Amino acid sequence: MLAREHMEKSKNFREYAITRLIRVSGYSAIVFVALIFFFLLREGIPALAEVDLGTLFSTRWYPIEGLYGILPLITGSLIVTVGAMLVAVPFGIGTAVFMSEIAPRWLREVLKPLVELLGGLPSVVLGFLGILLLSPYLRVLLDLPTGLTALAGAILLGGIAVPTIVSIAEDALDAVPTSYREGAWALGATRWQTIWRVTLPAARSGILTAVMLGIGRTIGETMTVMMVTGNAPVLAVHLNSLFSPVRTMTATIAAEMGEVASGSNHYHVLFFIGMVLFLISLAVNLSAAAIVFRSKKRAERVLS
Amino acid sequence: MKKTFLNRDLIQRLGFSMISLVALFTVVPIVGVMIYIILQGAPAISWEFLTAMPRDGMRAGGIWPAIVGTFYLTVGTAVFSVPLGIAAAIYLSEYASENWLTRTIRIAIISLAGIPSVVYGLFGLGLFVLFLQFGTSILAASLTLSIMTLPVIISASEEALRSVPQAFRTVSISLGGTRWQTIRRIVLPQALPGIITGVILGLERAAGETAPILFTGAAFFLPRLPGSPLDATMALPYHLFVISTQVPEMPFQIQYGTALVLIIFVLGMNLVATVIRSRARAKRQW
């Protein structure tokens, strides 16, 4: 009897300890987000004291002379992202519609892993291909002094965003009840009209989420852009900038952090850029999540 | 009347062809590029290439230290992220109730999933390399990659746990099982294939990443293999970056060979995950 009691006790303790451990692990995600934000603040905020705001938001990035204007980096990120979306949105949504609405089942089963394959490719491999294949081709085709341009980055980043967009948009299209489509057919609509007027509008919040997350991936992408956009921190405000070298925020951090002394002004400014990137990614991802959440709520209201 | 029908038919045909063309343009380059890399890279791959140290400023010899380094980093990432990620998933699926705290955890996971990889690199530099003084090391890089893979592992594991029928839990509890006994003996074994799939997909991402290890653990070139977790290491993705941008007059063959090895490493993991998933689905009893 005593042995049994002892066992019960040690079992209770084990149960208690394990439950505690699991609970703490559950909170870990919050801790890490807070830690990341804290360290970005801790290393990035001093930049505001060391570099005056006028310089920080100027158009010259030339750290050797103490010029830390981040506007060219922001416009660089912007133009590459916009370009990438011009590629990824039509191709991503088109492919998703093809897979979910048009392709026969077997073809879908073939296409899905292929698109996932693209999603699984390390970004450094895409950058490598960009250097060796895409940029020489672009240089000849468009008669440019160099193929390492915002355009090359936009095309490759578009490729990186496509799998994200396809998989989420396809899920959203799949989630549209078959009865909607059947209803449209029963009213005499063609399949094409059904896709265009019924299915796509019904899946719009999912598709919007897909695009948002695609944007999130694109803004944060580092290696590919660093390798193919030519790394010239010049202000990109004109459409022509698409055909010249640019430099993004991510590439700047990746390229320069390895060579700065920790604690220097340059170091703090790079962390400051990281902080900006962190906040942008937070805004993009949380609004994407909010779209999903809102449409879920709406669906619950409609169905109940 | 007849005319509009014809028109509608024509529009539908045009539309379908256009969409099919778009899908074709998306998929063909993927296949083409894969075939091209295989064709270009395969001749470079030899026993020596896989197992020898680089020579001649990396322009000759093999990529052994980069392969070993990526292996170490992947294992190191797994050591930290797998137990933590699975435990967090168990918490969300089995313990957490719907309240503000749980919602905050979910928001945090979404946020972690969206943070750019280079920002993880900065964080790793700030916390692990400098503040905790691990230096540029396998340890610091693995920890950085772990936090980056955590959301992938948590989400996939939670989904796998939730797919285990609720009735199993009720029955186990009704037979006098505690919550943990129920998880340990029934829920976890049933969710395991799904969890393993998620873990591999997370680690696959870690294995292919460059930006988070740039300032936390990657070495440009090392004449020997790392001897401890506190040493820096070469790694396949970083090595590919180095030989395609930093080394002049690099032979193409070695570049393509390295790219091919990296792809095989990463996609091999993906393949394993896919096989486990489809096998488990076929065997599942519920």
Place this chain on the structure above:
Amino acid sequence: MVENKIVIEDLSLSYTDGTESLHEISLNIPVNAISVLFGPAGGGKSSLLRCLNRLNDLADVRTVAGRILLDGVDILDPATDVIALRRRVGMVFARPVVLPLSIRGNLTYGLELAGEKRRSRLDEAAERGLKLAALWDEVKERLDDPAIALSGGQQQRLCLARVLAQQPEVILLDEPTSGLDPISTSKVEGALQELKREYTIVLVPHSVQQAARTADYAAFFLQGGLIEYGVDKELFTHPKKQRTEDYVEGRFG
């Protein structure tokens, strides 16, 4: 004088979604007999059953009031060891849910959780459970096969055997034959008649006919309230309340 295994006093229960499931129930469950709780769906029978081994802890319960005395001790007391309680009060569910283990694994599951490691004890318990549930002859040759391979009727008897292997004092059955064919049903009912000699049984039947066939004591539930209680078959032959009569005679369901 009838000895009561369980005494329920003024039990009320409501769920977080606002629905009240039980309203001031007082009921005695006599030892070594089959007590049947019957009535239309949503009447609170299952909720009451799940209170008796505190399985309701898993649901979104808002308030519980009243007492449930098992051998004179209130099991709703927060200090109750619910794990030990659930070993004493076993439960069989409407849908047979075999755990994803072997047949033997299902039978020994509860005991292993309780820390029993001796192979001989486990085998003994498994055999006893199977024999009591009238399943032994059918499965004794293949105890290590996956339990899922059994037929629906066999699975349900396995679920019963699984509870019996733990040697509980009370067995709760929530429509245990709802998915079974008539032959399997009569096997389960036959087993229950045997079992009541040693155990206290509380059964929620899946039909009025089954209630009438099996009841030593019967309680009629409607919309969370206990309408009428009777010994033996009196509720089915001479109901006192109009609503009981209407239900028993099939005027509403």
